[in-house]
Amino acid sequence: xxxxxxxxxxxxxxxxxxxxxxxxxxxxxxxxxxxxxxxxxxxxxxxxxxxxxxxxxxxxxxxxxxxxxxxxxxxxxxxxxxxxxxxxxxxxxxxxxxxxxxxxxxxxxxxxxxxxxxxxxxxxxxxxxxxxxxxxxxxxxxxxxxxxxxxxxxxxxxxxxxxxxxxxxxxxxxxxxxxxxxxxxxxxxxxxxxxxxxxxxxxxxxxxxxxxxxxxxxxxxxx
Amino acid sequence: xxxxxxxxxxxxxxxxxxxxxxxxxxxxxxxxxxxxxxxxxxxxxxxxxxxxxxxxxxxxxxxxxxxxxxxxxxxxxxxxxxxxxxxxxxxxxxxxxxxxxxxxxxxxxxxxxxxxxxxxxxxxxxxxxxxxxxxxxxxxxxxxxxxxxxxxxxxxxxxxxxxxxxxxxxxxxxxxxxxxxxxxxxxxxxxxxxxxxxxxxxxxxxxxxxxxxxxxxxxxxxx
Numbered sequence: 354x355x356x357x358x359x360x361x362x363x364x365x366x367x368x369x370x371x372x373x374x375x376x377x378x379x380x381x382x383x384x385x386x387x388x389x390x391x392x393x394x395x396x397x398x399x400x401x402x403x404x405x406x407x408x409x410x411x412x413x414x415x416x417x418x419x420x421x422x423x424x425x426x427x428x429x430x431x432x433x434x435x436x437x438x439x440x441x442x443x444x445x446x447x448x449x450x451x452x453x454x455x456x457x458x459x460x461x462x463x464x465x466x467x468x469x470x471x472x473x474x475x476x477x478x479x480x481x482x483x484x485x486x487x488x489x490x491x492x493x494x495x496x497x498x499x500x501x502x503x504x505x506x507x508x509x510x511x512x513x514x515x516x517x518x519x520x521x522x523x524x525x526x527x528x529x530x531x532x533x534x535x536x537x538x539x540x541x542x543x544x545x546x547x548x549x550x551x552x553x554x555x556x557x558x559x560x561x562x563x564x565x566x567x568x569x570x571x572x573x574x575x576x
Numbered sequence: 577x578x579x580x581x582x583x584x585x586x587x588x589x590x591x592x593x594x595x596x597x598x599x600x601x602x603x604x605x606x607x608x609x610x611x612x613x614x615x616x617x618x619x620x621x622x623x624x625x626x627x628x629x630x631x632x633x634x635x636x637x638x639x640x641x642x643x644x645x646x647x648x649x650x651x652x653x654x655x656x657x658x659x660x661x662x663x664x665x666x667x668x669x670x671x672x673x674x675x676x677x678x679x680x681x682x683x684x685x686x687x688x689x690x691x692x693x694x695x696x697x698x699x700x701x702x703x704x705x706x707x708x709x710x711x712x713x714x715x716x717x718x719x720x721x722x723x724x725x726x727x728x729x730x731x732x733x734x735x736x737x738x739x740x741x742x743x744x745x746x747x748x749x750x751x752x753x754x755x756x757x758x759x760x761x762x763x764x765x766x767x768x769x770x771x772x773x774x775x776x777x778x779x780x781x782x783x784x785x786x787x788x789x790x791x792x793x794x795x796x797x798x799x
Binding site: 394395396397399400403423424432433436437438439440441443444446447448453455 | 617618619620622623626646647655656659660661662663664666667669670671676678
């Protein structure tokens, strides 16, 4: 699987591509940093970021694009530009039907170093080790993009397993609820309580079962 | 001049096109509202907004795109998505070399109603009057986009005049500074103070004048 990691920004936008294969670990394939000038109009800067990200997706054909999630609370002055840069990269992926995943900085740190509060030095050290690089990734800004991609490659299978488990739990719950409804309907039939508005008991059962299924579907694993 | 007004958003993004001509006032040519579903991934929603904005620019060929400026402080939960929607529209304009202008909500209100704190009702009433519409703009969300475009068409010539004045002041200042430098150089020549590193006084003067011009250019009207 090819994962493109993006550390969004207008002044500097880090891009990285890694490849993962079962049993063969993680390999760094490419890194780049897009720089745009602060005195350029915002729309030109966004275009520049989009152009490079778009070209990357053309060349590297990633299976998924992992982007750092930007919060409005952090550094209000630059947060909007950073969010917009993330937006144009995510949009470029959507035009190619490439799935996009967002990870928070602490999720990335936790995935790479084991601690959500790791510092830059620790992060660079771990990324260099994980990817088996001879020296720290260069340019330095690319390290965050690599970390994003590594984080995704490790979190995604876990998220996939959790989703599969969720679905299984959902199915069990739906089966259980359908049985309860069926049992209740059977009890009603035995007690001889008729319906005045003409629904047959089979149709009632089906409606009840469908309702139970629907409920189980939307409520997921919350029990 | 054709002005495209954009009230950015993911749930609803208002688009409007107006035409202004000297002595003929302002005419509304088109309005539209892009809606995207909150349960769609953000990148798909941005793509949908971009697709429609892009198509609009293809069809309507606006001379300028006026977009509401989004602040991170307001409604943190939706501000990022709104900023990203504004970003993809601005970027679409940049790909066509169409200039983009941002106006704050209070600038728009002040331009349209005379008060930066006008309410929605006042705004709709004034926009309906200014554009000579038989009834309030529909869909309602389009009113804000129309207001953005009207605001720009009124502010832009003023901004243009201010810029022209700035340039004039800059030129005067550069002329003045060049004269000061020239005067100083002449005084140095008269005093018989020679340069040891071999620059001729004419070259020195030219360098000094160029420096004065450069300074005047970057410092603008701050005096």
